[in-house]
Amino acid sequence: SKRDPIVVARKVTRSFGGINAVDVEHLEIPRHKITALIGPNGAGKTTLFNLLTGFDTPNSGDWEFDGKPLAKVASHKVARMGMVRTFQLTKVMGKLTVMENMRLGAADQPGESLGRALFKGLWGGREREITKQADVLLEKFKLDTKRDDYAASLSGGQRKLLEMARALMVRPRLVMLDEPMAGVNPALTQSLLEHIKNLKAEGMTVLFVEHDMQMVRHIADWVVVMAEGKVVAEGPPAVVMKDQAVIDAYLGAH
Ligand code: ATP
Numbered sequence: 001s002k003r004d005p006i007v008v009a010r011k012v013t014r015s016f017g018g019i020n021a022v023d024v025e026h027l028e029i030p031r032h033k034i035t036a037l038i039g040p041n042g043a044g045k046t047t048l049f050n051l052l053t054g055f056d057t058p059n060s061g062d063w064e065f066d067g068k069p070l071a072k073v074a075s076h077k078v079a080r081m082g083m084v085r086t087f088q089l090t091k092v093m094g095k096l097t098v099m100e101n102m103r104l105g106a107a108d109q110p111g112e113s114l115g116r117a118l119f120k121g122l123w124g125g126r127e128r129e130i131t132k133q134a135d136v137l138l139e140k141f142k143l144d145t146k147r148d149d150y151a152a153s154l155s156g157g158q159r160k161l162l163e164m165a166r167a168l169m170v171r172p173r174l175v176m177l178d179e180p181m182a183g184v185n186p187a188l189t190q191s192l193l194e195h196i197k198n199l200k201a202e203g204m205t206v207l208f209v210e211h212d213m214q215m216v217r218h219i220a221d222w223v224v225v226m227a228e229g230k231v232v233a234e235g236p237p238a239v240v241m242k243d244q245a246v247i248d249a250y251l252g253a254h
Contacts, residue, residue: 006031006174006205007052007083012061012071013229014047021047023229024061029174034196034206036216036237039226040250045209046088048226049178053085054078066173084167085176088209090159092166094152098143101151101162102134105169130169137165141195157188164195175199177208181215193219213241225249 005028014022022044029035037045050056052063054075062071065083073081092101138144141161146154151162160180167175177196184192197219199206210216216223216237223240225233227249233240240246 003028004031005029007063007065007207009052009063010061012048012051012063013059014044014051014056015059020229022051022058024048024226024231027063027224027231029205029207029224030222031205032200032203033221034200034208034219035222035224036220037207037209037224037226038211038213038216039232042228043226043249044229045226046178047229049085049176049209052078053083053176055085079170079172082170082173083176084170084172084174086160086163086167086178086180088178088182090163092151092154092159092162094150096151097148098138098146098151098154098162099131099134099148102138102166102169103130105166106130106134133169134165137168141165142191155185155188157184157192160184160192161188161195164192168199172204174205174207177206179209179211181210181212217241 007027007029009024009027012022012024012027013020037048039045047056051058054073054077057072062069064070065081068081070078070081070083093104096104135144135147138147141164143158143162143165146158151159154162160183164177164180180192180196181189193215196206196208220237223234223237224231225240225246232249233243233246
């Protein structure tokens with residue numbers, strides 16, 4: 001079948017002092033699939049996420065999302081274009097309610113601003129639509145009973161769910177999850193996995209960073225391996241996990 005990647009990146013570099021945190025020659029993220037980005041600590045995974053989503057600026061290189069050039073586009077515009085990400089440490093706002101956090105997610109939508117979303121509650125006629133969309137998502141993520149609670153009262157796993165739900169408020173085509181399983185208790189692990197699989201079933205593309213290889217084997221269609229800023233292997237999980245370069249990359253880290 002013809003390759004139709006949702007993201008294509010070329011010669012992307014980012015260094016900090018003397019360290020080449022990211023030095024990617026070529027990277028493609030397959031559309032409508034779940035791709036795992038793996039690699040030892042310090043491999044550059046989070047830095048690559050930051051670059052692709054406009055939270056950091058590359059030293060060089062460019063990339064396209066859905067055929068549109070996206071290098072050096074600001075993060076809120078990246079989100080509006082349909083590419084959202086979550087963070088290793090969630091950016092859920094504890095002093096806001098669950099619903100207010102969801103509204104903030106909608107602030108990344110065209111025509112909205114953070115100020116309007118947060119303080120004025122004016123939505124240019126879209127308030128009802130946004131609230132309804134948030135309620136549907138909260139029910140789906142089983143956070144509807146927490147709707148009016150402060151986000152600070154949520155467990156670590158519930159915060160991960162809220163962050164994922166909030167990211168979906170922009171109706172993205174690509175969802176990037178940075179260590180979605182970290183800090184999630186076993187009771188919520190299975191449901192998080194199901195949510196990630198559902199994103200794909202609903203037509204989205206997923207890219208996630210993960211250290212848990214069992215999870216990678218379980219849900220990834222494709223695996224990209226980074227080590228020392230470079231892509232050292234990619235392919236289906238069963239093939240990549242047997243690759244000597246991959247094994248070396250991990251052993252090299254210990
Ligand atoms: P982990 O699995 O531990 O999250 P990672 O693969 O996400 O690691 P990065 O966090 O992207 O790796 O880090 C890549 C390299 O860049 C590391 O050597 C790190 O110390 C360095 N680095 C990342 N961000 C910065 C920064 N803001 N300032 C200085 N160095 C940085």
